[in-house]
Amino acid sequence: MRRNQSSGLADVAGRIARAIERRRTQRVAPAIDDAALAARLASYDFAQPRALDEVTRDLLDLLTQYAVRSDHPRYFGLFNPPALIPAIAGDWIASAINPQLAVWSHAPAAAEIERKLVLLFGRWIWSEHTVAGTFTSGGSEANMTALLVALQGRYPRWHQDGIPRTGRLPGVFVSSESHLAWIKIARMCGLGSQAVHLVSPADGLALSGAQMQAALSSAAAEPVLVVATAGTTAHGAIDDLAGIAAAGHAHHAHVHVDAAWAGGALLHGPARPLFNGIEAADSVTVDPHKWLAVPMGAGLFLSRSWQSLERTFDVANGYMPSASTEHRDAYIHSVQWSRRFIGAKLFASLATMGLPGYQQMIARQFELGARLRARLSEEHWQIDNCTALPLICFSPRFDGERRALLIRGIAERVIRDGAAWISVATLRGQLALRACITSFETCEDDLEALLKSLNAARTAALTAVT
Numbered sequence: 001m002r003r004n005q006s007s008g009l010a011d012v013a014g015r016i017a018r019a020i021e022r023r024r025t026q027r028v029a030p031a032i033d034d035a036a037l038a039a040r041l042a043s044y045d046f047a048q049p050r051a052l053d054e055v056t057r058d059l060l061d062l063l064t065q066y067a068v069r070s071d072h073p074r075y076f077g078l079f080n081p082p083a084l085i086p087a088i089a090g091d092w093i094a095s096a097i098n099p100q101l102a103v104w105s106h107a108p109a110a111a112e113i114e115r116k117l118v119l120l121f122g123r124w125i126w127s128e129h130t131v132a133g134t135f136t137s138g139g140s141e142a143n144m145t146a147l148l149v150a151l152q153g154r155y156p157r158w159h160q161d162g163i164p165r166t167g168r169l170p171g172v173f174v175s176s177e178s179h180l181a182w183i184k185i186a187r188m189c190g191l192g193s194q195a196v197h198l199v200s201p202a203d204g205l206a207l208s209g210a211q212m213q214a215a216l217s218s219a220a221a222e223p224v225l226v227v228a229t230a231g232t233t234a235h236g237a238i239d240d241l242a243g244i245a246a247a248g249h250a251h252h253a254h255v256h257v258d259a260a261w262a263g264g265a266l267l268h269g270p271a272r273p274l275f276n277g278i279e280a281a282d283s284v285t286v287d288p289h290k291w292l293a294v295p296m297g298a299g300l301f302l303s304r305s306w307q308s309l310e311r312t313f314d315v316a317n318g319y320m321p322s323a324s325t326e327h328r329d330a331y332i333h334s335v336q337w338s339r340r341f342i343g344a345k346l347f348a349s350l351a352t353m354g355l356p357g358y359q360q361m362i363a364r365q366f367e368l369g370a371r372l373r374a375r376l377s378e379e380h381w382q383i384d385n386c387t388a389l390p391l392i393c394f395s396p397r398f399d400g401e402r403r404a405l406l407i408r409g410i411a412e413r414v415i416r417d418g419a420a421w422i423s424v425a426t427l428r429g430q431l432a433l434r435a436c437i438t439s440f441e442t443c444e445d446d447l448e449a450l451l452k453s454l455n456a457a458r459t460a461a462l463t464a465v466t
């Protein structure tokens with residue numbers, strides 16, 4: 001067998017393209033037969049080689065038949081969009097050439113492309129300031145980087161001695177509505193989940209600076225990292241970024257803004273006022289694999305200081321090509337060591353669509369969000385959240401004690417119907433339905449299909465619970 005079946009790649013590309021063209025006609029959430037899936041996988045014992053053609057056909061079929069199709073235009077779920085074609089191409093090229101980005105000298109073109117993208121994003125946040133940063137696997141790694149840098153900033157000998165054994169325990173202060181990756185991150189950094197102080201917003205949605213200030217002043221823990229979320233995962237709330245930054249800085253904490261999904265909209269000028277105050281942060285997370293629709297995983301940790309990254313991650317060793325201070329080697333300023341060319345997919349999509357192409361895409365999703373919100377009201381649904389982002393939490397007008405059951409029943413019926421996929425979210429202690437415009441292929445007809453399915457599900461579920 002030939003080790004290199006490079007000619008086979010063209011056929012695979014054709015098949016992928018056809019799968020993408022077909023997705024609109026398929027069910028968003030196919031009914032999954034676990035036994036059938038197990039039987040298909042059981043046929044792979046790896047004892048004999050199989051043809052690339054056969055294996056890639058089967059893999060595509062498995063992934064399209066046995067999955068919630070988050071790439072579908074009527075997937076209104078969490079922010080898992082389909083990937084843009086140029087981004088897929090960029091990612092394929094990164095896979096094919098497989099450059100190693102740990103040190104600048106091994107892959108200068110790739111390293112400089114990533115540097116250019118970090119600068120571009122940083123400029124939308126801090127117009128004149130130094131911009132440092134790194135691509136990450138996603139928002140969790142970027143947020144973890146923020147905590148590590150904050151610990152180094154607070155305890156100058158942390159990189160060597162770890163957390164001091166005397167004095168107050170370090171604390172991370174964040175909204176109770178934030179992404180709870182913070183709990184895992186605190187554990188991964190050796191602090192334990194007790195280090196995460198979840199501050200509940202007064203309105204149940206967006207945290208104010210005054211509330212953060214009160215939490216910091218009354219805490220027994222040492223505020224090391226203070227986080228504002230710009231675009232909560234469940235309901236799209238944007239915390240008071242300026243107020244929280246001022247509160248954090250007054251306590252000498254590192255201030256971080258988690259804009260993992262909504263931060264993609266930073267490149268759309270008219271959306272920039274939503275992020276007012278973000279420029280006061282010391283660092284920011286933005287996930288290109290969310291709103292910017294590049295394949296997973298692609299996150300960005302953006303910061304105002306190279307020194308803080310280097311103090312946190314630098315390790316002297318004898319086997320890496322000698323570290324360059326002129327060109328910053330990624331392995332001494334980031335979590336990863338061997339490093340994939342994550343920026344390739346974003347570079348390819350930004351260069352192909354241009355900023356105007358991306359801006360139109362984002363503007364259109366804002367419009368569709370506003371339209372869905374208005375249409376839901378017309379159809380007598382109650383709107384429960386309050387955000388300019390294209391994410392709507394809503395519920396049937398029903399106050400009985402079986403409200404949660406009714407809401408779950410509606411979501412399940414919509415998903416079973418196969419026309420669309422939505423989720424549920426808790427806000428202000430109450431369950432609601434949640435629909436988010438995630439796909440750049442979603443159009444008005446998709447909204448109408450969702451509404452039709454929702455209305456039918458509401459009627460059926462009301463009959464079932466009353």
Ligand SMILES: *Cc1c(COP(=O)(O)O)cnc(C)c1O
Binds near residue numbers: 137179181232258261
């Ligand atoms: C998605 C998300 C995260 C986690 O990012 P991953 O890329 O899934 O690791 C963190 N914060 C917010 C606000 C998010 O939406």
